[in-house]
Amino acid sequence: MTFEDLKAQVAAGEIDTVLVCMVDMQGRLMGKRFHAGHFVASAWQETHCCNYLLATDLEMLTPEGFESTSWEKGYGDYVMKPDLTTLRPVPWLDGTAMVLCDVLDHHTHEPVPHSPRAMLKAQVARLEALGFDAMMATELEFFLFEKSLDEIRKGGFRDLTPISGYNEDYHIFQTTKEEHVMRPIRNHLWNAGIPIENTKGEAEAGQEELNIKYAAALDTADYHTISKHAIKEIAWQNGHAASFLAKWNEGRVGSSSHVHQSLWKDGKPVFLDENDPLGMSALMKSYVAGLLKYAPDYTYFLAPYINSYKRFMKGTFAPTRVIWSVDNRTAGFRLCGEGSKAIRIECRIGGSDLNPYLAMAAMLAAGIAGIEEGLELQPPAKGDVYQGETGLIPGTLGDARAALRGSALMRAAFGDKVVEHYCRAAEVEIEEFARVVTDWEIARGFERA
Numbered sequence: 512m513t514f515e516d517l518k519a520q521v522a523a524g525e526i527d528t529v530l531v532c533m534v535d536m537q538g539r540l541m542g543k544r545f546h547a548g549h550f551v552a553s554a555w556q557e558t559h560c561c562n563y564l565l566a567t568d569l570e571m572l573t574p575e576g577f578e579s580t581s582w583e584k585g586y587g588d589y590v591m592k593p594d595l596t597t598l599r600p601v602p603w604l605d606g607t608a609m610v611l612c613d614v615l616d617h618h619t620h621e622p623v624p625h626s627p628r629a630m631l632k633a634q635v636a637r638l639e640a641l642g643f644d645a646m647m648a649t650e651l652e653f654f655l656f657e658k659s660l661d662e663i664r665k666g667g668f669r670d671l672t673p674i675s676g677y678n679e680d681y682h683i684f685q686t687t688k689e690e691h692v693m694r695p696i697r698n699h700l701w702n703a704g705i706p707i708e709n710t711k712g713e714a715e716a717g718q719e720e721l722n723i724k725y726a727a728a729l730d731t732a733d734y735h736t737i738s739k740h741a742i743k744e745i746a747w748q749n750g751h752a753a754s755f756l757a758k759w760n761e762g763r764v765g766s767s768s769h770v771h772q773s774l775w776k777d778g779k780p781v782f783l784d785e786n787d788p789l790g791m792s793a794l795m796k797s798y799v800a801g802l803l804k805y806a807p808d809y810t811y812f813l814a815p816y817i818n819s820y821k822r823f824m825k826g827t828f829a830p831t832r833v834i835w836s837v838d839n840r841t842a843g844f845r846l847c848g849e850g851s852k853a854i855r856i857e858c859r860i861g862g863s864d865l866n867p868y869l870a871m872a873a874m875l876a877a878g879i880a881g882i883e884e885g886l887e888l889q890p891p892a893k894g895d896v897y898q899g900e901t902g903l904i905p906g907t908l909g910d911a912r913a914a915l916r917g918s919a920l921m922r923a924a925f926g927d928k929v930v931e932h933y934c935r936a937a938e939v940e941i942e943e944f945a946r947v948v949t950d951w952e953i954a955r956g957f958e959r960a
């Protein structure tokens with residue numbers, strides 16, 4: 512949808528509301544609902560938000576320790592600058608359109624360096640300076656539950672019942688029973704300009720996957736964010752809950768967000784070399800070697816919460832090791848589409864709770880380092896890659912935070928202040944978890960301690 516299209520639809524009375532949104536650290540849409548008349552008259556140029564939006568947690572608290580903002584600094588404003596190339600209808604809401612914003616400094620109008628969209632744009636620009644375009648796809652896995660979000664919250668998040676009674680991996684009959692939610696998700700997103708490929712049942716009761724066609728990295732992150740938002744809203748409209756928690760039950764498989772990555776130049780896939788046994792170009796090998804070498808450094812951006820690390824369990828298709836393999840779903844990195852135009856590397860470490868801008872920015876930084884350092888790729892792992900001793904993915908949020916904090920690469924790519932900002936975000940989660948008393952402790956010790 513162009514700005515001219517929007518103006519015409521506003522004049523015709525077809526659109527009355529414009530959602531003006533930024534993406535926060537958690538990958539959520541935050542912003543304001545504008546009257547469309549005011550948006551097309553003036554607000555399309557810029558609007559403002561409190562700068563705590565990029566220094567908060569899932570609860571919208573104002574934790575101390577962020578250099579960018581604080582009570583002392585008075586929690587000032589950021590500029591939200593609509594990126595009019597992201598304008599689109601929101602077909603699942605009446606008379607509504609949406610635009611995503613870049614977050615700018617209130618005084619200098621420069622991008623805020625720790626804003627997720629700015630971080631991805633900066634790495635895409637580095638890659639473009641090397642002559643390459645990043646084409647990416649993120650898979651969205653999530654669970655649908657019988658009850659609505661509001662019922663579940665009022666019930667204290669207990670007795671969670673998935674929408675289906677059995678593992679529905681690729682299951683057509685079971686997913687037919689969920690079409691009242693999944694069909695509008697596919698169709699509304701398609702009509703919002705998002706190139707939906709398919710949805711499918713996943714390998715657990717109530718678990719779903721949405722696949723979107725690969726695109727330029729920034730578009731892919733935008734598509735992911737809008738789709739995740741739409742899934743929650745459309746499930747809510749139908750009286751169900753959709754959850755992107757990485758692991759909602761220790762007895763069930765977790766949800767992931769695999770990231771498919773390939774580099775292109777002038778519309779041609781430069782990861783492909785038809786003369787190589789696996790069809791991998793030297794450039795691809797160096798990129799993948801960079802992803803492997805620096806995986807611990809950026810694991811935080813693939814697994815940002817305490818809960819994220821509960822997903823990394825042997826025998827669940829979730830990876831535990833920094834290993835690459837050919838079409839093997841138990842490795843952290845899997846070669847897909849070998850020898851064809853679709854050749855790509857799939858990172859399987861990330862959880863459904865990742866922020867796609869941060870995940871892709873961090874992996875591009877690692878891949879670029881692999882290219883710049885001319886890293887050599889070791890042969891692919893074979894067999895059950897859960898076995899072995901080496902190359903473990905950080906096992907806790909604390910370990911991932913320490914790896915990020917000590918990462919010269921992440922500091923060089925994003926800047927010290929940005930790395931410290933996200934290390935503080937991780938620390939906030941760790942501090943909060945240390946402070947609260949969990950259900951598990953009570954059940955374990957109430958009677959028996």
Ligand code: ADP
Nearest residue numbers: 646647648722723724725771772773853854855
């Ligand atoms: P899986 O079997 O892991 O679920 P899918 O086949 O469902 O994988 O997902 C494949 C994803 O990879 C799709 O989103 C598709 O658009 C994307 N893809 C295909 N070719 C490329 C490519 N060259 N670069 C990046 N992503 C790609």
